[in-house]
Amino acid sequence: MPPESAPSQDSDLRRQRRLLAERALHWRRTRRLTAILMGLWLLTGFCTVYFARELAQITIFGWPLSFYMAAQGASLVCLAIIGFYAWRMRQLDAAYTRAMEESA
Amino acid sequence: MTANKRYFRRLSGYYAWFCVCFAGFLLALTVLEKEGMPRLWIGHLFMFATIVLYATIGVVSRTSNVTEYYVAGRRVPALFNGMATAADWISAASFISLAGGLYLYGFDALAYIMGWTGGYCLVALLIAPYLRKFGQYTIPDYLAARYGGGAGGRGGPVRALAVGATIIVSFIYVVAQIYAVGLIASRFTGVDFSVGIFLGLASILVCSFLGGMRGITWTQVAQYIIILVAFLIPTMWLSAKHADNPLPQVAYGSVLPKLAQREEQLAADPREEAVRAQFRRQADDYAARLAALPGSWEQGRLEAQRRLDTARLRNASLGDVRNAERALAAYPKTVDDADALWRAQRARLLARAQPPQPHAAPFPGATEAESNARRNNFLALVFCLMFGTAALPHILMRSYTTPSVHAARGSVFWTLFFILLIYLSIPALAVLAKYDIYTSLVGSDFRSLPTWISYWANVDKVNPLISITDINGDGLVQLAEIAIDGDVLVLATPEIGGLPYVISGLVAAGGLAAALSTADGLLLAISNALSHDVYYKIVDPGASTQKRVTISKLLLLAVAFIAAYAASQKPADILSLVGAAFSLAASTLFAPLVLGVFWKRANHAGAIAGMIVGFLTCLYYMLRTNPILGGRMDAAWFDIAPMSAGIFGVPAGIAAVVIVSLLTAPPGRASNGLVDYIRAPE
Numbered sequence: 063m064p065p066e067s068a069p070s071q072d073s074d075l076r077r078q079r080r081l082l083a084e085r086a087l088h089w090r091r092t093r094r095l096t097a098i099l100m101g102l103w104l105l106t107g108f109c110t111v112y113f114a115r116e117l118a119q120i121t122i123f124g125w126p127l128s129f130y131m132a133a134q135g136a137s138l139v140c141l142a143i144i145g146f147y148a149w150r151m152r153q154l155d156a157a158y159t160r161a162m163e164e165s166a
Numbered sequence: 167m168t169a170n171k172r173y174f175r176r177l178s179g180y181y182a183w184f185c186v187c188f189a190g191f192l193l194a195l196t197v198l199e200k201e202g203m204p205r206l207w208i209g210h211l212f213m214f215a216t217i218v219l220y221a222t223i224g225v226v227s228r229t230s231n232v233t234e235y236y237v238a239g240r241r242v243p244a245l246f247n248g249m250a251t252a253a254d255w256i257s258a259a260s261f262i263s264l265a266g267g268l269y270l271y272g273f274d275a276l277a278y279i280m281g282w283t284g285g286y287c288l289v290a291l292l293i294a295p296y297l298r299k300f301g302q303y304t305i306p307d308y309l310a311a312r313y314g315g316g317a318g319g320r321g322g323p324v325r326a327l328a329v330g331a332t333i334i335v336s337f338i339y340v341v342a343q344i345y346a347v348g349l350i351a352s353r354f355t356g357v358d359f360s361v362g363i364f365l366g367l368a369s370i371l372v373c374s375f376l377g378g379m380r381g382i383t384w385t386q387v388a389q390y391i392i393i394l395v396a397f398l399i400p401t402m403w404l405s406a407k408h409a410d411n412p413l414p415q416v417a418y419g420s421v422l423p424k425l426a427q428r429e430e431q432l433a434a435d436p437r438e439e440a441v442r443a444q445f446r447r448q449a450d451d452y453a454a455r456l457a458a459l460p461g462s463w464e465q466g467r468l469e470a471q472r473r474l475d476t477a478r479l480r481n482a483s484l485g486d487v488r489n490a491e492r493a494l495a496a497y498p499k500t501v502d503d504a505d506a507l508w509r510a511q512r513a514r515l516l517a518r519a520q521p522p523q524p525h526a527a528p529f530p531g532a533t534e535a536e537s538n539a540r541r542n543n544f545l546a547l548v549f550c551l552m553f554g555t556a557a558l559p560h561i562l563m564r565s566y567t568t569p570s571v572h573a574a575r576g577s578v579f580w581t582l583f584f585i586l587l588i589y590l591s592i593p594a595l596a597v598l599a600k601y602d603i604y605t606s607l608v609g610s611d612f613r614s615l616p617t618w619i620s621y622w623a624n625v626d627k628v629n630p631l632i633s634i635t636d637i638n639g640d641g642l643v644q645l646a647e648i649a650i651d652g653d654v655l656v657l658a659t660p661e662i663g664g665l666p667y668v669i670s671g672l673v674a675a676g677g678l679a680a681a682l683s684t685a686d687g688l689l690l691a692i693s694n695a696l697s698h699d700v701y702y703k704i705v706d707p708g709a710s711t712q713k714r715v716t717i718s719k720l721l722l723l724a725v726a727f728i729a730a731y732a733a734s735q736k737p738a739d740i741l742s743l744v745g746a747a748f749s750l751a752a753s754t755l756f757a758p759l760v761l762g763v764f765w766k767r768a769n770h771a772g773a774i775a776g777m778i779v780g781f782l783t784c785l786y787y788m789l790r791t792n793p794i795l796g797g798r799m800d801a802a803w804f805d806i807a808p809m810s811a812g813i814f815g816v817p818a819g820i821a822a823v824v825i826v827s828l829l830t831a832p833p834g835r836a837s838n839g840l841v842d843y844i845r846a847p848e
Contacts, residue, residue, distance in 0.1 A: 085846050092845070093764075096291050103287045107280065107552075111545050114273075114528035115537070124419035129526040132276040133593040134415065137283035141582050144290040148575035151295070155572070155847040 080165045088158045095150055099143050106131070106139045170569060174243045184388055188395070191215065195668045205667050209354040212671040216392065216678060217369040223388060224373030224381045232711045235378030235718065236303045236694060237566040242383055244573040248580020250383045251564045253390035253683040255282075255585055257339075258346030259744060260592075261393060261680035265659075266652020268596035272525040277544045279589055281551025283582060288556035288760075290578035294565040296763045298574035299844045303566065304691075305332060305559045305755070306699045312762040314837055315770030324758075324770065325699055327777045331754040332559040332695045336688045337729065338747040339558075343685040344733040347678060353625050353657070354674040360734045366682060367730045374686050375719055379567060382686040389679035394587060396676025399669055400659040401591050404598040407663060414594035425525055425601045432604065432645050433521040440638045441646040445519035452512035460501040470494045522645060525600065539805040547745075550812035554748025557755040560684075560691035571848050599655055602662055608645045612636050615643070618661035622654050632658075689729070693722035745809035746788060753780035753815025757823045765827075766841050772827030780819025787811035 110117070114128035122130060195208060233239055242250070260282065267275040300308050306328035310321030344363055351362025373385045401414045409417035432438055455462040474490040498504035523530055529544065531537030555561065564581075568574045607616070615634065622631045631654035637647050657677070660669035697718035702709055709717070757780060758773040791797045792808035799808075806813060 085842070088847055089845050099291060100287070103284070107284050107548065108545070111280075111541065111548065114541065118526070118528055124422050126422075126526050128528050129273060129276070129422070130419075132273065132280055132528075134590050136280050137582075137586055137589060140284050140287050141579070141586060143287055144575075144579045144582055147291055148572070148579050151575060152572055158847045 077165060081162065084158055084161050084165075088154060091154050092151065095147065095154070099147055103140065103143055106136050110136050170241070170243070173241065174245075177243065177246060181387060181391070185391060188391070192668065192672065195671070196666060199666055199668050206356060208667055208671045209356075209674065212675040213351060213355050213365075213678065216675045217365065219388065220369045220385045220682065221372040223385045224369075224375075224377050227381045227384050228376035229378060229380050230712065230715045232715060234380045235715050236698065237563075238378075238380040238383045240301075240567060241569050242567045244568055244576035245580050246387055247383070247564060247568050247573070247577040248582075249390045249584050250386035251561065251577065251581040252584035252588075253386035253393060253679070254560060254564065254687040255581070255684070256390075256393055256588060256680050257684040257744075258343055258350075258677060258681035260589070261397065262346065262350075262653050262656050262677050265592050265595045265599070266655040268593055269600050269655050270650075270652050272523055273528045274540065274544060276593065277547040278551065279593065281548040282555060283585060283589055284548065285552035285555025286578055286582040286585075288552060289561065289565075290575060290582075292760045292763070293556060293562060294574050294578050295571050296844045297562060297565040298568060298571050299846075299848070300840075301566065303698050304694050305562055305759070306695060307703075309758055309762065309773065310699075310703070312837060312840055313758070313768075313770045313773040314834065315774075320703075321770070322704060324773050324777075325703060327774060328755065328758075329695045329699045331751070331777065331781065333692055335558065335747045335751040335754075336560060336692045336695075337725075338750075339744060340685050340688040340692070340729045341732045342744045343681045343688065344730055346681040347685065348733060350674055350677045350681065354671070363730050363734050366678070366685075367726055370682055370685050370689065371723065371726055374690050375722055378715075378718070379563075379690060382683075382690060383567065385686065386683045389683040390584060392672075392679045393676045393683075394584075396672045396679075397588050397595075397656075398591065400663055400665060400673065401595045401598070403665055404602065404659065404663045405594065408598055408601055414598065415590045418594040418597045421597055421601050422526055425597060425604065428601070428604045429522050429524055432608065435644075437638065437640060437642070438521070438644050438646050441644045442519045442521065444637055445515045445646070449512050449515035449519060452508045452515065456505065456508050456512065459505060463498065463501050463504040466504075467497055470497050518646060518649070525597065542804060543807055543810065546806050546810035546813040549816075550745075550749045550752055550810045553752035553756050553812060553816050557751040557759065558748075559695070559751075559755075560687040562759075563687075563691055563694070595656070595659065599659055599662060603648070603650075604645065607648070608643055610643050612641050612643060616661070618658050621661075622658050689722055689726055692725050693718055696721045696725070746811070749784050749788070749810060749812030749815060750781065752812040753784035753819050756780075756816055757819040761820070761823050763841065763844065765824075766838055767827055767832055768823055769827045769830060769833040769837070771830040772823040772825075775826035776819045776823035779822035780815045783818040784811045784815030787814050 110128060110131040114132070117128035117131070118126040120127040125133075195203075195211065199208060229235055231239075260278075264275070264278055267278065297305075297308060300311070302308060302311070306325045309328045310325035312321075313324045314321045315324060316322030344366065347366030348359045348363035351357060351365055352359045355362070357365070373381050377384075398414075402412045405414035405417045406412045409420050411417035411420075455466070470490075470493050474487070474494050477487045477490045498507050529537045529540040531540055564577070565574045568577050612634075619632060619634060623633055625631060629651070630649075631651040633649045634643060634647055636643075638644065657670070657673060660667075660673055697714060701717050701721075702714050754777050757776045758768070761768040761776075762773070787803070787806075788808045788811045789797055790808075791799055791802045791806075791811075793799065797808065802808075803814070
């Protein structure tokens, strides 16, 4: 093996390792974000229905709270979750690309 | 990037022109109606103008390129993809029946609103971006590549199962859409039901046959615009009328307390009570006859025969003889028939004898247990609809058509946004229309009934959409005297609100657009599964691209005709089967799709077991409890309705994937590499 190629192979290996580490970090962040947002989704959907009878006592702008949540609130929360996810994932992807460019 | 932007701007220009022309068309028709154009012509014009429009878009975007045909060239901008998916999603059921369901069942029907919107969280967070990253053509493509196995590790068995599930689910759904097309066409243009079906079919075919995914995407954007306008104009009109605020989503909060007050008033009204007592008496009558079976059946038959004889003997008018003949012909043929028929009659009468339920009250019930059962059913239905949404192939297929993973995420956002523009006003429409009917129709004189009632009562003579009879004979309309079919609500809203007939035609065109757009997407999902997954991947992997597209078009034609034939047989219970399609899709496809991304250990055997166990569990529960399929509700688990069978099917499917995967060897390196690839950002 010629001595000149050794450092380049070494840096290749390092880049490879770096790529894997960045990917793993990105995936951990994605997974955490997904878990948090799914939790929020479950909470709005499930609680709205499960405690509907109790929430019906509260009135906002004419709507009983449980009716409002089931008719509009839960869906709007959903839209917000999806919007936030798309925005946040764009940031995470950009961070990943930046990290990869720095190491290159 | 700039090319994408230019493309986006060009598309926006086209659709802006389309909106202008559409507005001009509406204005011209309004003027023509003022000049005295007959109603039937307006109905015809709307029907044919829209069908010609869809066909034109189909012809303009005809293609025989594989990527264009299957995934619209993967360059549909997120906004337009969202609009097209929304049209794909808004089926005849949500456009026509959902508001009526809310009118009739109040809070309980909100399960559909929650379920059909909440599912998009699952699509956006768990499935769509990963499918886009994978970047092939169909859902079975992804499952086969991820799980492998079978001959040569190409994933044949997984693919075959996924294709089977896609076809079963989509076929049930598409038959219901074509059925709705026939109904709308026959109601608005007076053509025969089957002629209506084949007219609709023609427009579906020109569009998807020539243009594939590309054709239907651009048609669906146009259809979405029609659906939106058709739904919002009458709703905003009613809202301005009753709440002095043209934004129905905001305004109906102020109508809700007034409605609750009116409901209380009607529940306590002695005249209403008199009508309800009459229904109770009739129901008791049936109960007595049921108790005296089989003697009462024999006696009733002799009675009907005797009436006919006396009518003939005393030379009664032809009408009387006819009525007596009809009564005898309709009399149940056997004791079992009589038992079933009278039970149904009695249940119907008892339902009409109930005082009105408060619209906004969640889960009213006589006892705590009854109320809890309703809550559990609500939860189960929401669960099934959400997970079904995240497993319907024609929706998931849409993630492949965007230019990037970012755009796929954005596309789901826009999809839900455009769906919500309509879904948030559906509960508003139900409340506003209910208030209108409760205040202006109830208590009015029978001699001065509005004209829309007689019109809609005569449209479908076998199952009248609305019927009002003076049961207690006081000459005034009581709430309990109105029998209304949910479907009529949206169709008649323009007339309830006093709008010109043009708007009624527009609503019909909207309903037609909703049914056609969904049918387009579903037919394409089925024919792609057959041509791409079965023919190209299994039968003849060496087929040229030209041949693949041709085969796909031929299969589309065949499937469309089989579906139209099935719909023209008027399968009576098809609408209840649509709910079943969601449960089946969720039970079969959700577990392998999501675990495939989030759990590397899931393997080939696990995926097969998951799909089979999920499907069979769901099917078993439906057969066990659905009276139409020969089951009995007494056999239900936790009082869950058969439609929500997915609440057992999904966990069973997930459990099967996990257990079988852990018991068998872990998946190979190829599958690990694929999962790493789809998880990684672009």
